[in-house]
Amino acid sequence: MSGEGDIPQAIRKLAPGQLVIASHNSGKVREIAELLGPYGIEPVSAADLDLPEPEETGTTFVANAELKARIAADLSGLPALADDSGLCVDALGGDPGIFSARWAGESKDFGHAMRLVEDRLNEEPDQPRDAHFVCALALAWPDGHVEWFEGRVDGTLVWPPRGGNGFGYDAMFLPVGGTETFGEMDADAKHAVSHRADAFRQLVAAVL
Structure with a gap:
């Protein structure tokens, strides 16, 4: 197992073939499929296999990702990759964090979720936007x-949101040193710097 900053030391390699992407989020599935494309992996989504969407009861991103991956692997009989990710705002004590998707509600309205973040930041003047x-x-x-x-x-966070690419909170997130939000970047530019790409670089080095 590996975490941020570690040199990946996988115990097991992933063989070419089918891999379940344990997500019902089409944006995540698309990004993961693009990142896996060069490695002989055949991604199939949990939705395509009609797998249930488990309740995320973990208290960390890693715990929720592991929960989803284990259930998908058990039900499908295939290796499964799960992603748990979110936006952590310093001035909000790390919120929405692991509840990032839940802030968007059952309708997955991330326009509402971004507005909620902005409203919370505006409750106190001059809140830092890191x-x-x-x-x-x-x-x-x-x-x-399991490997993780x-x-x-x-x-930093911008307002109003900018760009129609990406998904989730991308349109309000400006990476350090960048001039475009994740919502304005094309896929290749985002893959070069994103949190998901960072985790994938570790995964590729360890198991592929």
Whole structure:
């Protein structure tokens, strides 16, 4: 297992073939499929396999990713990769954090979620707008073995949101040193710097 800043030391390699992407978020599935494309992996989403969307009861990104990966691997009989990620805003004590998707409600309205973040920041004048995205990846096999990796990208929040690319909170997140939000970047530019790409670099080095 590996975490942010560690040299990946995987116990098991992932063989080419089918891999379940344990997510019902089409944006995440698309990004993960793009990142896996060069490695002979055949991604299939949990939605395509009609797998249930488990309740995320973990208290950390890693715990939730592992929970989702283990369930998908067990039900499908295939290796499964799960991502748990979110936006952590310093001035909000790390919120929305692991509850990032839940702030968007059952309708997955991230326009509402971004507005909620902005409203919370505006409750006190001159709140700092520092934030970071975290991505935890858990790779589980049907026999119960799990590898995990965690990536991070730091930035600030802008308002109003900018750009129609990406998903989630991307349109209000400006990475450190950047001039475009994740919502304005094309896929290649985002993959070069994102939290998900950081975690994937660790995963690729360890298991592929």
